[in-house]
Amino acid sequence: MALGHRTRAVIGSIAAAAAFGALLTGCSASSDETAGAAEQVEVDPELRALLPGELLAESTRITVGTESGYPPFEYTNEAGRIVGFEIDLFDAASDRLGLKYTFHDMPWDSLVDELYASNVDVVAAAMSDTPERQVDSDFVNYYNDSDAIMVPAGNPGKIKTLADLCGRRVAVLGGTAVEDYTSQQTALIALNDNECKTKPVTIIPFGTDADALAQVQAGKADAELTQWSTGVYNAKQIGSGDVFEVANTEILNPTPLGFRFLKGDVELVRAYQAAVQSIIDDGTYAKILAKHDLSVGALETATVNNQAASQ
Structure with a gap:
Protein backbone atom coordinates (compact mmCIF):
# COMPACT_ATOMS: atom_id res chain seq x y z
CA MET A 1 0.00 0.00 0.00
CA ASP A 145 -7.99 -21.68 18.82
CA SER A 146 -10.30 -24.52 17.80
CA ASP A 147 -14.08 -24.93 17.60
CA ALA A 148 -16.68 -25.88 20.19
CA ILE A 149 -20.16 -27.31 19.69
CA MET A 150 -22.36 -25.60 22.28
CA VAL A 151 -25.48 -27.47 23.38
CA PRO A 152 -27.96 -27.24 26.29
CA ALA A 153 -26.67 -28.75 29.53
CA GLY A 154 -27.20 -32.49 29.54
CA ASN A 155 -26.78 -32.59 25.75
CA PRO A 156 -30.33 -33.80 25.00
CA GLY A 157 -29.52 -34.18 21.30
CA LYS A 158 -26.55 -36.48 22.05
CA ILE A 159 -24.31 -34.37 19.82
CA LYS A 160 -20.59 -35.13 20.05
CA THR A 161 -19.08 -34.56 16.61
CA LEU A 162 -19.57 -32.27 13.61
CA ALA A 163 -21.26 -35.14 11.74
CA ASP A 164 -23.89 -35.27 14.51
CA LEU A 165 -25.03 -31.82 13.35
CA CYS A 166 -26.43 -33.23 10.08
CA GLY A 167 -30.12 -32.41 9.79
CA ARG A 168 -29.98 -30.07 12.80
CA ARG A 169 -30.44 -26.31 13.22
CA VAL A 170 -27.12 -24.73 14.12
CA ALA A 171 -26.62 -21.09 15.11
CA VAL A 172 -23.31 -19.40 14.38
CA LEU A 173 -21.67 -15.99 14.49
CA GLY A 174 -21.42 -14.81 10.88
CA GLY A 175 -22.89 -12.82 8.05
CA THR A 176 -24.91 -13.39 4.91
CA ALA A 177 -22.16 -12.34 2.49
CA VAL A 178 -19.19 -14.61 1.78
CA GLU A 179 -16.68 -12.04 3.01
CA ASP A 180 -18.47 -11.94 6.38
CA TYR A 181 -18.37 -15.71 6.97
CA THR A 182 -16.59 -16.89 10.09
CA SER A 183 -14.44 -20.01 9.98
CA GLN A 184 -17.21 -21.80 11.91
CA GLN A 185 -19.78 -20.79 9.31
CA THR A 186 -17.45 -21.96 6.55
CA ALA A 187 -16.95 -25.28 8.37
CA LEU A 188 -20.72 -25.83 8.43
CA ILE A 189 -20.99 -25.04 4.73
CA ALA A 190 -18.22 -27.58 4.03
CA LEU A 191 -20.08 -30.07 6.20
CA ASN A 192 -23.17 -29.66 4.01
CA ASP A 193 -21.05 -30.30 0.92
CA ASN A 194 -19.71 -33.55 2.36
CA GLU A 195 -20.91 -35.57 5.38
CA CYS A 196 -24.25 -33.79 5.61
CA LYS A 197 -25.04 -33.64 1.89
CA THR A 198 -28.19 -35.76 2.20
CA LYS A 199 -29.24 -34.25 5.55
CA PRO A 200 -27.87 -30.70 5.49
CA VAL A 201 -27.37 -28.52 8.52
CA THR A 202 -29.70 -25.55 8.69
CA ILE A 203 -27.17 -22.76 9.26
CA ILE A 204 -28.52 -19.73 11.13
CA PRO A 205 -26.02 -16.82 11.20
CA PHE A 206 -26.21 -13.98 13.73
CA GLY A 207 -24.37 -10.71 14.15
CA THR A 208 -23.16 -11.54 17.66
CA ASP A 209 -22.13 -14.72 19.40
CA ALA A 210 -24.53 -13.89 22.24
CA ASP A 211 -27.49 -13.81 19.84
CA ALA A 212 -26.44 -17.15 18.34
CA LEU A 213 -26.17 -18.78 21.76
CA ALA A 214 -29.55 -17.34 22.78
CA GLN A 215 -31.13 -19.38 19.99
CA VAL A 216 -29.89 -22.56 21.64
CA GLN A 217 -31.22 -21.49 25.01
CA ALA A 218 -34.60 -20.66 23.45
CA GLY A 219 -34.79 -24.03 21.71
CA LYS A 220 -34.71 -22.42 18.27
CA ALA A 221 -31.39 -24.05 17.44
CA ASP A 222 -30.05 -27.46 18.41
CA ALA A 223 -26.49 -26.23 18.81
CA GLU A 224 -24.11 -23.36 18.25
CA LEU A 225 -20.69 -23.69 16.63
CA THR A 226 -18.25 -21.21 18.11
CA GLN A 227 -14.60 -20.87 19.07
CA TRP A 228 -13.44 -23.22 21.80
CA SER A 229 -12.24 -20.56 24.22
CA THR A 230 -15.51 -18.64 23.93
CA GLY A 231 -17.58 -21.79 24.33
CA VAL A 232 -15.74 -22.90 27.46
CA TYR A 233 -16.04 -19.40 28.92
CA ASN A 234 -19.79 -19.22 28.27
CA ALA A 235 -20.42 -22.72 29.62
CA LYS A 236 -18.76 -21.71 32.90
CA GLN A 237 -20.18 -18.18 33.20
CA ILE A 238 -23.82 -18.41 32.13
CA GLY A 239 -26.20 -19.25 34.96
CA SER A 240 -24.41 -21.40 37.51
CA GLY A 241 -22.53 -23.25 34.80
CA ASP A 242 -25.53 -25.51 34.28
CA VAL A 243 -27.18 -23.90 31.23
CA PHE A 244 -24.80 -24.95 28.42
CA GLU A 245 -22.00 -27.39 27.83
CA VAL A 246 -19.36 -28.02 25.20
CA ALA A 247 -20.36 -31.23 23.43
CA ASN A 248 -17.11 -32.17 21.71
CA THR A 249 -14.03 -33.52 23.46
CA GLU A 250 -11.79 -33.62 20.38
CA ILE A 251 -10.11 -30.60 18.78
CA LEU A 252 -12.06 -29.28 15.78
CA ASN A 253 -10.62 -27.06 13.06
CA PRO A 254 -7.63 -25.53 14.90
CA THR A 255 -7.17 -22.04 13.48
CA PRO A 256 -4.82 -19.11 14.20
CA LEU A 257 -6.44 -15.84 15.25
Missing part, protein backbone atom coordinates in the same frame (compact mmCIF):
# COMPACT_ATOMS: atom_id res chain seq x y z
CA ALA A 2 1.29 3.44 -0.85
CA LEU A 3 2.19 5.71 2.03
CA GLY A 4 -0.37 8.26 0.88
CA HIS A 5 -3.14 5.69 1.15
CA ARG A 6 -2.03 4.86 4.67
CA THR A 7 -2.20 8.55 5.62
CA ARG A 8 -5.71 8.84 4.28
CA ALA A 9 -6.68 5.73 6.23
CA VAL A 10 -5.52 7.23 9.53
CA ILE A 11 -7.02 10.68 9.00
CA GLY A 12 -10.15 9.22 7.44
CA SER A 13 -10.69 6.82 10.31
CA ILE A 14 -10.71 9.64 12.85
CA ALA A 15 -13.20 11.65 10.81
CA ALA A 16 -15.25 8.54 10.11
CA ALA A 17 -16.19 8.17 13.76
CA ALA A 18 -18.53 11.11 13.22
CA ALA A 19 -19.29 10.84 9.50
CA PHE A 20 -20.18 7.16 9.72
CA GLY A 21 -21.61 7.21 13.22
CA ALA A 22 -24.70 5.32 12.11
CA LEU A 23 -22.50 2.35 11.23
CA LEU A 24 -20.69 2.26 14.56
CA THR A 25 -22.96 0.89 17.25
CA GLY A 26 -22.50 0.17 20.92
CA CYS A 27 -19.77 1.63 23.08
CA SER A 28 -16.31 2.93 22.31
CA ALA A 29 -13.12 2.82 24.32
CA SER A 30 -9.77 4.50 23.93
CA SER A 31 -6.31 3.38 24.96
CA ASP A 32 -6.67 5.79 27.90
CA GLU A 33 -9.69 3.88 29.22
CA THR A 34 -8.92 0.18 28.69
CA ALA A 35 -8.22 -2.05 31.65
CA GLY A 36 -4.66 -2.66 30.47
CA ALA A 37 -2.39 -5.65 30.55
CA ALA A 38 -1.25 -7.72 33.51
CA GLU A 39 1.68 -5.37 34.06
CA GLN A 40 2.94 -2.01 32.84
CA VAL A 41 4.38 -2.15 29.33
CA GLU A 42 7.03 0.39 28.39
CA VAL A 43 7.60 1.89 24.97
CA ASP A 44 10.43 0.34 22.95
CA PRO A 45 11.94 3.13 20.79
CA GLU A 46 13.31 0.64 18.26
CA LEU A 47 9.89 -0.91 17.76
CA ARG A 48 8.19 2.48 17.67
CA ALA A 49 10.51 3.42 14.82
CA LEU A 50 8.90 0.63 12.75
CA LEU A 51 5.61 2.57 12.59
CA PRO A 52 4.69 4.55 9.46
CA GLY A 53 6.00 8.11 9.78
CA GLU A 54 2.56 9.69 9.97
CA LEU A 55 1.79 7.64 13.11
CA LEU A 56 4.74 8.97 15.09
CA ALA A 57 3.09 12.22 16.19
CA GLU A 58 2.11 12.07 19.87
CA SER A 59 -1.46 13.17 19.12
CA THR A 60 -2.09 10.43 16.54
CA ARG A 61 -4.63 7.69 17.22
CA ILE A 62 -5.59 4.74 15.10
CA THR A 63 -9.14 3.38 15.04
CA VAL A 64 -9.81 -0.26 15.89
CA GLY A 65 -13.00 -2.13 14.99
CA THR A 66 -14.32 -4.82 17.33
CA GLU A 67 -17.52 -6.73 18.16
CA SER A 68 -17.80 -6.82 21.93
CA GLY A 69 -20.25 -9.70 22.35
CA TYR A 70 -17.51 -12.32 22.28
CA PRO A 71 -16.08 -13.09 25.72
CA PRO A 72 -13.42 -13.82 26.80
CA PHE A 73 -11.84 -12.03 23.81
CA GLU A 74 -13.87 -8.82 23.98
CA TYR A 75 -16.97 -7.90 25.94
CA THR A 76 -18.54 -4.94 27.74
CA ASN A 77 -18.18 -4.97 31.51
CA GLU A 78 -20.57 -3.57 34.11
CA ALA A 79 -18.93 -0.15 33.85
CA GLY A 80 -19.66 -0.07 30.11
CA ARG A 81 -16.03 -0.55 29.06
CA ILE A 82 -14.85 -2.93 26.37
CA VAL A 83 -12.56 -5.46 28.07
CA GLY A 84 -11.19 -8.94 27.46
CA PHE A 85 -8.14 -10.95 26.42
CA GLU A 86 -7.75 -9.40 22.98
CA ILE A 87 -8.27 -5.91 24.39
CA ASP A 88 -5.51 -6.48 26.96
CA LEU A 89 -3.24 -7.92 24.28
CA PHE A 90 -3.82 -5.11 21.79
CA ASP A 91 -3.35 -2.60 24.60
CA ALA A 92 0.00 -4.14 25.59
CA ALA A 93 1.26 -4.28 21.99
CA SER A 94 0.17 -0.68 21.39
CA ASP A 95 1.86 0.46 24.60
CA ARG A 96 5.07 -1.18 23.42
CA LEU A 97 4.78 0.88 20.22
CA GLY A 98 3.75 4.04 22.07
CA LEU A 99 0.66 4.20 19.85
CA LYS A 100 -2.76 5.37 21.02
CA TYR A 101 -6.01 4.00 19.65
CA THR A 102 -9.79 4.13 19.90
CA PHE A 103 -11.95 1.01 19.83
CA HIS A 104 -15.30 1.15 18.05
CA ASP A 105 -17.86 -1.56 18.78
CA MET A 106 -19.95 -2.66 15.79
CA PRO A 107 -21.78 -5.70 14.40
CA TRP A 108 -19.59 -8.49 13.05
CA ASP A 109 -20.76 -8.09 9.46
CA SER A 110 -19.76 -4.39 9.46
CA LEU A 111 -16.15 -4.94 10.52
CA VAL A 112 -14.59 -5.90 7.21
CA ASP A 113 -16.51 -3.28 5.23
CA GLU A 114 -15.29 -0.60 7.64
CA LEU A 115 -11.72 -1.87 7.25
CA TYR A 116 -11.95 -1.83 3.45
CA ALA A 117 -13.41 1.67 3.56
CA SER A 118 -10.50 2.80 5.79
CA ASN A 119 -12.95 3.81 8.52
CA VAL A 120 -11.00 1.55 10.87
CA ASP A 121 -7.27 0.83 10.65
CA VAL A 122 -7.32 -2.64 12.18
CA VAL A 123 -9.89 -5.22 13.28
CA ALA A 124 -9.45 -6.89 16.68
CA ALA A 125 -12.36 -9.29 16.99
CA ALA A 126 -11.06 -12.84 17.57
CA MET A 127 -10.95 -13.15 13.78
CA SER A 128 -9.68 -16.37 12.25
CA ASP A 129 -6.75 -16.08 9.85
CA THR A 130 -7.70 -18.09 6.76
CA PRO A 131 -6.13 -18.32 3.28
CA GLU A 132 -9.27 -16.77 1.79
CA ARG A 133 -9.00 -13.70 4.02
CA GLN A 134 -5.30 -13.34 3.29
CA VAL A 135 -6.13 -12.46 -0.32
CA ASP A 136 -7.02 -8.89 0.68
CA SER A 137 -5.94 -8.69 4.32
CA ASP A 138 -2.84 -9.25 6.44
CA PHE A 139 -3.01 -10.83 9.89
CA VAL A 140 -0.73 -10.55 12.90
CA ASN A 141 -1.33 -13.86 14.66
CA TYR A 142 -1.54 -13.96 18.46
CA TYR A 143 -3.42 -17.16 19.41
CA ASN A 144 -4.40 -20.62 18.19
CA GLY A 258 -5.02 -12.45 14.42
CA PHE A 259 -5.36 -8.70 14.27
CA ARG A 260 -6.57 -7.95 10.72
CA PHE A 261 -5.11 -5.14 8.59
CA LEU A 262 -5.60 -3.97 5.02
CA LYS A 263 -3.45 -5.92 2.58
CA GLY A 264 -0.15 -4.17 1.98
CA ASP A 265 -0.21 -2.07 5.15
CA VAL A 266 3.31 -3.39 5.60
CA GLU A 267 4.81 -1.02 8.14
CA LEU A 268 1.91 -1.19 10.59
CA VAL A 269 1.71 -4.99 10.25
CA ARG A 270 5.43 -5.42 10.89
CA ALA A 271 5.30 -3.06 13.85
CA TYR A 272 2.47 -4.99 15.53
CA GLN A 273 4.10 -8.35 14.74
CA ALA A 274 7.29 -7.14 16.42
CA ALA A 275 5.34 -5.70 19.36
CA VAL A 276 3.42 -8.93 19.96
CA GLN A 277 6.67 -10.91 19.73
CA SER A 278 8.22 -8.53 22.24
CA ILE A 279 5.50 -9.11 24.83
CA ILE A 280 5.74 -12.86 24.21
CA ASP A 281 9.47 -12.71 24.89
CA ASP A 282 9.23 -10.65 28.09
CA GLY A 283 6.44 -12.72 29.67
CA THR A 284 3.66 -10.12 29.41
CA TYR A 285 1.77 -12.31 26.93
CA ALA A 286 1.81 -15.32 29.28
CA LYS A 287 0.44 -13.19 32.11
CA ILE A 288 -2.40 -11.90 29.92
CA LEU A 289 -3.24 -15.44 28.82
CA ALA A 290 -3.26 -16.67 32.42
CA LYS A 291 -5.46 -13.77 33.50
CA HIS A 292 -8.12 -14.94 31.03
CA ASP A 293 -7.54 -18.70 31.46
CA LEU A 294 -6.43 -19.06 27.82
CA SER A 295 -2.90 -20.44 28.16
CA VAL A 296 -3.81 -23.59 26.20
CA GLY A 297 -3.74 -21.71 22.89
CA ALA A 298 -0.48 -19.81 23.45
CA LEU A 299 1.91 -19.12 20.58
CA GLU A 300 5.68 -18.99 20.93
CA THR A 301 6.08 -16.89 17.80
CA ALA A 302 3.94 -14.01 16.55
CA THR A 303 3.50 -14.67 12.86
CA VAL A 304 2.14 -12.76 9.88
CA ASN A 305 -0.51 -14.64 7.88
CA ASN A 306 0.41 -17.77 9.84
CA GLN A 307 3.97 -17.57 8.48
CA ALA A 308 7.10 -16.60 10.37
CA ALA A 309 8.01 -12.99 9.57
CA SER A 310 10.82 -12.72 7.05
CA GLN A 311 14.16 -11.57 8.41
Whole structure:
Protein backbone atom coordinates (compact mmCIF):
# COMPACT_ATOMS: atom_id res chain seq x y z
CA MET A 1 0.00 0.00 0.00
CA ALA A 2 1.29 3.44 -0.85
CA LEU A 3 2.19 5.71 2.03
CA GLY A 4 -0.37 8.26 0.88
CA HIS A 5 -3.14 5.69 1.15
CA ARG A 6 -2.03 4.86 4.67
CA THR A 7 -2.20 8.55 5.62
CA ARG A 8 -5.71 8.84 4.28
CA ALA A 9 -6.68 5.73 6.23
CA VAL A 10 -5.52 7.23 9.53
CA ILE A 11 -7.02 10.68 9.00
CA GLY A 12 -10.15 9.22 7.44
CA SER A 13 -10.69 6.82 10.31
CA ILE A 14 -10.71 9.64 12.85
CA ALA A 15 -13.20 11.65 10.81
CA ALA A 16 -15.25 8.54 10.11
CA ALA A 17 -16.19 8.17 13.76
CA ALA A 18 -18.53 11.11 13.22
CA ALA A 19 -19.29 10.84 9.50
CA PHE A 20 -20.18 7.16 9.72
CA GLY A 21 -21.61 7.21 13.22
CA ALA A 22 -24.70 5.32 12.11
CA LEU A 23 -22.50 2.35 11.23
CA LEU A 24 -20.69 2.26 14.56
CA THR A 25 -22.96 0.89 17.25
CA GLY A 26 -22.50 0.17 20.92
CA CYS A 27 -19.77 1.63 23.08
CA SER A 28 -16.31 2.93 22.31
CA ALA A 29 -13.12 2.82 24.32
CA SER A 30 -9.77 4.50 23.93
CA SER A 31 -6.31 3.38 24.96
CA ASP A 32 -6.67 5.79 27.90
CA GLU A 33 -9.69 3.88 29.22
CA THR A 34 -8.92 0.18 28.69
CA ALA A 35 -8.22 -2.05 31.65
CA GLY A 36 -4.66 -2.66 30.47
CA ALA A 37 -2.39 -5.65 30.55
CA ALA A 38 -1.25 -7.72 33.51
CA GLU A 39 1.68 -5.37 34.06
CA GLN A 40 2.94 -2.01 32.84
CA VAL A 41 4.38 -2.15 29.33
CA GLU A 42 7.03 0.39 28.39
CA VAL A 43 7.60 1.89 24.97
CA ASP A 44 10.43 0.34 22.95
CA PRO A 45 11.94 3.13 20.79
CA GLU A 46 13.31 0.64 18.26
CA LEU A 47 9.89 -0.91 17.76
CA ARG A 48 8.19 2.48 17.67
CA ALA A 49 10.51 3.42 14.82
CA LEU A 50 8.90 0.63 12.75
CA LEU A 51 5.61 2.57 12.59
CA PRO A 52 4.69 4.55 9.46
CA GLY A 53 6.00 8.11 9.78
CA GLU A 54 2.56 9.69 9.97
CA LEU A 55 1.79 7.64 13.11
CA LEU A 56 4.74 8.97 15.09
CA ALA A 57 3.09 12.22 16.19
CA GLU A 58 2.11 12.07 19.87
CA SER A 59 -1.46 13.17 19.12
CA THR A 60 -2.09 10.43 16.54
CA ARG A 61 -4.63 7.69 17.22
CA ILE A 62 -5.59 4.74 15.10
CA THR A 63 -9.14 3.38 15.04
CA VAL A 64 -9.81 -0.26 15.89
CA GLY A 65 -13.00 -2.13 14.99
CA THR A 66 -14.32 -4.82 17.33
CA GLU A 67 -17.52 -6.73 18.16
CA SER A 68 -17.80 -6.82 21.93
CA GLY A 69 -20.25 -9.70 22.35
CA TYR A 70 -17.51 -12.32 22.28
CA PRO A 71 -16.08 -13.09 25.72
CA PRO A 72 -13.42 -13.82 26.80
CA PHE A 73 -11.84 -12.03 23.81
CA GLU A 74 -13.87 -8.82 23.98
CA TYR A 75 -16.97 -7.90 25.94
CA THR A 76 -18.54 -4.94 27.74
CA ASN A 77 -18.18 -4.97 31.51
CA GLU A 78 -20.57 -3.57 34.11
CA ALA A 79 -18.93 -0.15 33.85
CA GLY A 80 -19.66 -0.07 30.11
CA ARG A 81 -16.03 -0.55 29.06
CA ILE A 82 -14.85 -2.93 26.37
CA VAL A 83 -12.56 -5.46 28.07
CA GLY A 84 -11.19 -8.94 27.46
CA PHE A 85 -8.14 -10.95 26.42
CA GLU A 86 -7.75 -9.40 22.98
CA ILE A 87 -8.27 -5.91 24.39
CA ASP A 88 -5.51 -6.48 26.96
CA LEU A 89 -3.24 -7.92 24.28
CA PHE A 90 -3.82 -5.11 21.79
CA ASP A 91 -3.35 -2.60 24.60
CA ALA A 92 0.00 -4.14 25.59
CA ALA A 93 1.26 -4.28 21.99
CA SER A 94 0.17 -0.68 21.39
CA ASP A 95 1.86 0.46 24.60
CA ARG A 96 5.07 -1.18 23.42
CA LEU A 97 4.78 0.88 20.22
CA GLY A 98 3.75 4.04 22.07
CA LEU A 99 0.66 4.20 19.85
CA LYS A 100 -2.76 5.37 21.02
CA TYR A 101 -6.01 4.00 19.65
CA THR A 102 -9.79 4.13 19.90
CA PHE A 103 -11.95 1.01 19.83
CA HIS A 104 -15.30 1.15 18.05
CA ASP A 105 -17.86 -1.56 18.78
CA MET A 106 -19.95 -2.66 15.79
CA PRO A 107 -21.78 -5.70 14.40
CA TRP A 108 -19.59 -8.49 13.05
CA ASP A 109 -20.76 -8.09 9.46
CA SER A 110 -19.76 -4.39 9.46
CA LEU A 111 -16.15 -4.94 10.52
CA VAL A 112 -14.59 -5.90 7.21
CA ASP A 113 -16.51 -3.28 5.23
CA GLU A 114 -15.29 -0.60 7.64
CA LEU A 115 -11.72 -1.87 7.25
CA TYR A 116 -11.95 -1.83 3.45
CA ALA A 117 -13.41 1.67 3.56
CA SER A 118 -10.50 2.80 5.79
CA ASN A 119 -12.95 3.81 8.52
CA VAL A 120 -11.00 1.55 10.87
CA ASP A 121 -7.27 0.83 10.65
CA VAL A 122 -7.32 -2.64 12.18
CA VAL A 123 -9.89 -5.22 13.28
CA ALA A 124 -9.45 -6.89 16.68
CA ALA A 125 -12.36 -9.29 16.99
CA ALA A 126 -11.06 -12.84 17.57
CA MET A 127 -10.95 -13.15 13.78
CA SER A 128 -9.68 -16.37 12.25
CA ASP A 129 -6.75 -16.08 9.85
CA THR A 130 -7.70 -18.09 6.76
CA PRO A 131 -6.13 -18.32 3.28
CA GLU A 132 -9.27 -16.77 1.79
CA ARG A 133 -9.00 -13.70 4.02
CA GLN A 134 -5.30 -13.34 3.29
CA VAL A 135 -6.13 -12.46 -0.32
CA ASP A 136 -7.02 -8.89 0.68
CA SER A 137 -5.94 -8.69 4.32
CA ASP A 138 -2.84 -9.25 6.44
CA PHE A 139 -3.01 -10.83 9.89
CA VAL A 140 -0.73 -10.55 12.90
CA ASN A 141 -1.33 -13.86 14.66
CA TYR A 142 -1.54 -13.96 18.46
CA TYR A 143 -3.42 -17.16 19.41
CA ASN A 144 -4.40 -20.62 18.19
CA ASP A 145 -7.99 -21.68 18.82
CA SER A 146 -10.30 -24.52 17.80
CA ASP A 147 -14.08 -24.93 17.60
CA ALA A 148 -16.68 -25.88 20.19
CA ILE A 149 -20.16 -27.31 19.69
CA MET A 150 -22.36 -25.60 22.28
CA VAL A 151 -25.48 -27.47 23.38
CA PRO A 152 -27.96 -27.24 26.29
CA ALA A 153 -26.67 -28.75 29.53
CA GLY A 154 -27.20 -32.49 29.54
CA ASN A 155 -26.78 -32.59 25.75
CA PRO A 156 -30.33 -33.80 25.00
CA GLY A 157 -29.52 -34.18 21.30
CA LYS A 158 -26.55 -36.48 22.05
CA ILE A 159 -24.31 -34.37 19.82
CA LYS A 160 -20.59 -35.13 20.05
CA THR A 161 -19.08 -34.56 16.61
CA LEU A 162 -19.57 -32.27 13.61
CA ALA A 163 -21.26 -35.14 11.74
CA ASP A 164 -23.89 -35.27 14.51
CA LEU A 165 -25.03 -31.82 13.35
CA CYS A 166 -26.43 -33.23 10.08
CA GLY A 167 -30.12 -32.41 9.79
CA ARG A 168 -29.98 -30.07 12.80
CA ARG A 169 -30.44 -26.31 13.22
CA VAL A 170 -27.12 -24.73 14.12
CA ALA A 171 -26.62 -21.09 15.11
CA VAL A 172 -23.31 -19.40 14.38
CA LEU A 173 -21.67 -15.99 14.49
CA GLY A 174 -21.42 -14.81 10.88
CA GLY A 175 -22.89 -12.82 8.05
CA THR A 176 -24.91 -13.39 4.91
CA ALA A 177 -22.16 -12.34 2.49
CA VAL A 178 -19.19 -14.61 1.78
CA GLU A 179 -16.68 -12.04 3.01
CA ASP A 180 -18.47 -11.94 6.38
CA TYR A 181 -18.37 -15.71 6.97
CA THR A 182 -16.59 -16.89 10.09
CA SER A 183 -14.44 -20.01 9.98
CA GLN A 184 -17.21 -21.80 11.91
CA GLN A 185 -19.78 -20.79 9.31
CA THR A 186 -17.45 -21.96 6.55
CA ALA A 187 -16.95 -25.28 8.37
CA LEU A 188 -20.72 -25.83 8.43
CA ILE A 189 -20.99 -25.04 4.73
CA ALA A 190 -18.22 -27.58 4.03
CA LEU A 191 -20.08 -30.07 6.20
CA ASN A 192 -23.17 -29.66 4.01
CA ASP A 193 -21.05 -30.30 0.92
CA ASN A 194 -19.71 -33.55 2.36
CA GLU A 195 -20.91 -35.57 5.38
CA CYS A 196 -24.25 -33.79 5.61
CA LYS A 197 -25.04 -33.64 1.89
CA THR A 198 -28.19 -35.76 2.20
CA LYS A 199 -29.24 -34.25 5.55
CA PRO A 200 -27.87 -30.70 5.49
CA VAL A 201 -27.37 -28.52 8.52
CA THR A 202 -29.70 -25.55 8.69
CA ILE A 203 -27.17 -22.76 9.26
CA ILE A 204 -28.52 -19.73 11.13
CA PRO A 205 -26.02 -16.82 11.20
CA PHE A 206 -26.21 -13.98 13.73
CA GLY A 207 -24.37 -10.71 14.15
CA THR A 208 -23.16 -11.54 17.66
CA ASP A 209 -22.13 -14.72 19.40
CA ALA A 210 -24.53 -13.89 22.24
CA ASP A 211 -27.49 -13.81 19.84
CA ALA A 212 -26.44 -17.15 18.34
CA LEU A 213 -26.17 -18.78 21.76
CA ALA A 214 -29.55 -17.34 22.78
CA GLN A 215 -31.13 -19.38 19.99
CA VAL A 216 -29.89 -22.56 21.64
CA GLN A 217 -31.22 -21.49 25.01
CA ALA A 218 -34.60 -20.66 23.45
CA GLY A 219 -34.79 -24.03 21.71
CA LYS A 220 -34.71 -22.42 18.27
CA ALA A 221 -31.39 -24.05 17.44
CA ASP A 222 -30.05 -27.46 18.41
CA ALA A 223 -26.49 -26.23 18.81
CA GLU A 224 -24.11 -23.36 18.25
CA LEU A 225 -20.69 -23.69 16.63
CA THR A 226 -18.25 -21.21 18.11
CA GLN A 227 -14.60 -20.87 19.07
CA TRP A 228 -13.44 -23.22 21.80
CA SER A 229 -12.24 -20.56 24.22
CA THR A 230 -15.51 -18.64 23.93
CA GLY A 231 -17.58 -21.79 24.33
CA VAL A 232 -15.74 -22.90 27.46
CA TYR A 233 -16.04 -19.40 28.92
CA ASN A 234 -19.79 -19.22 28.27
CA ALA A 235 -20.42 -22.72 29.62
CA LYS A 236 -18.76 -21.71 32.90
CA GLN A 237 -20.18 -18.18 33.20
CA ILE A 238 -23.82 -18.41 32.13
CA GLY A 239 -26.20 -19.25 34.96
CA SER A 240 -24.41 -21.40 37.51
CA GLY A 241 -22.53 -23.25 34.80
CA ASP A 242 -25.53 -25.51 34.28
CA VAL A 243 -27.18 -23.90 31.23
CA PHE A 244 -24.80 -24.95 28.42
CA GLU A 245 -22.00 -27.39 27.83
CA VAL A 246 -19.36 -28.02 25.20
CA ALA A 247 -20.36 -31.23 23.43
CA ASN A 248 -17.11 -32.17 21.71
CA THR A 249 -14.03 -33.52 23.46
CA GLU A 250 -11.79 -33.62 20.38
CA ILE A 251 -10.11 -30.60 18.78
CA LEU A 252 -12.06 -29.28 15.78
CA ASN A 253 -10.62 -27.06 13.06
CA PRO A 254 -7.63 -25.53 14.90
CA THR A 255 -7.17 -22.04 13.48
CA PRO A 256 -4.82 -19.11 14.20
CA LEU A 257 -6.44 -15.84 15.25
CA GLY A 258 -5.02 -12.45 14.42
CA PHE A 259 -5.36 -8.70 14.27
CA ARG A 260 -6.57 -7.95 10.72
CA PHE A 261 -5.11 -5.14 8.59
CA LEU A 262 -5.60 -3.97 5.02
CA LYS A 263 -3.45 -5.92 2.58
CA GLY A 264 -0.15 -4.17 1.98
CA ASP A 265 -0.21 -2.07 5.15
CA VAL A 266 3.31 -3.39 5.60
CA GLU A 267 4.81 -1.02 8.14
CA LEU A 268 1.91 -1.19 10.59
CA VAL A 269 1.71 -4.99 10.25
CA ARG A 270 5.43 -5.42 10.89
CA ALA A 271 5.30 -3.06 13.85
CA TYR A 272 2.47 -4.99 15.53
CA GLN A 273 4.10 -8.35 14.74
CA ALA A 274 7.29 -7.14 16.42
CA ALA A 275 5.34 -5.70 19.36
CA VAL A 276 3.42 -8.93 19.96
CA GLN A 277 6.67 -10.91 19.73
CA SER A 278 8.22 -8.53 22.24
CA ILE A 279 5.50 -9.11 24.83
CA ILE A 280 5.74 -12.86 24.21
CA ASP A 281 9.47 -12.71 24.89
CA ASP A 282 9.23 -10.65 28.09
CA GLY A 283 6.44 -12.72 29.67
CA THR A 284 3.66 -10.12 29.41
CA TYR A 285 1.77 -12.31 26.93
CA ALA A 286 1.81 -15.32 29.28
CA LYS A 287 0.44 -13.19 32.11
CA ILE A 288 -2.40 -11.90 29.92
CA LEU A 289 -3.24 -15.44 28.82
CA ALA A 290 -3.26 -16.67 32.42
CA LYS A 291 -5.46 -13.77 33.50
CA HIS A 292 -8.12 -14.94 31.03
CA ASP A 293 -7.54 -18.70 31.46
CA LEU A 294 -6.43 -19.06 27.82
CA SER A 295 -2.90 -20.44 28.16
CA VAL A 296 -3.81 -23.59 26.20
CA GLY A 297 -3.74 -21.71 22.89
CA ALA A 298 -0.48 -19.81 23.45
CA LEU A 299 1.91 -19.12 20.58
CA GLU A 300 5.68 -18.99 20.93
CA THR A 301 6.08 -16.89 17.80
CA ALA A 302 3.94 -14.01 16.55
CA THR A 303 3.50 -14.67 12.86
CA VAL A 304 2.14 -12.76 9.88
CA ASN A 305 -0.51 -14.64 7.88
CA ASN A 306 0.41 -17.77 9.84
CA GLN A 307 3.97 -17.57 8.48
CA ALA A 308 7.10 -16.60 10.37
CA ALA A 309 8.01 -12.99 9.57
CA SER A 310 10.82 -12.72 7.05
CA GLN A 311 14.16 -11.57 8.41
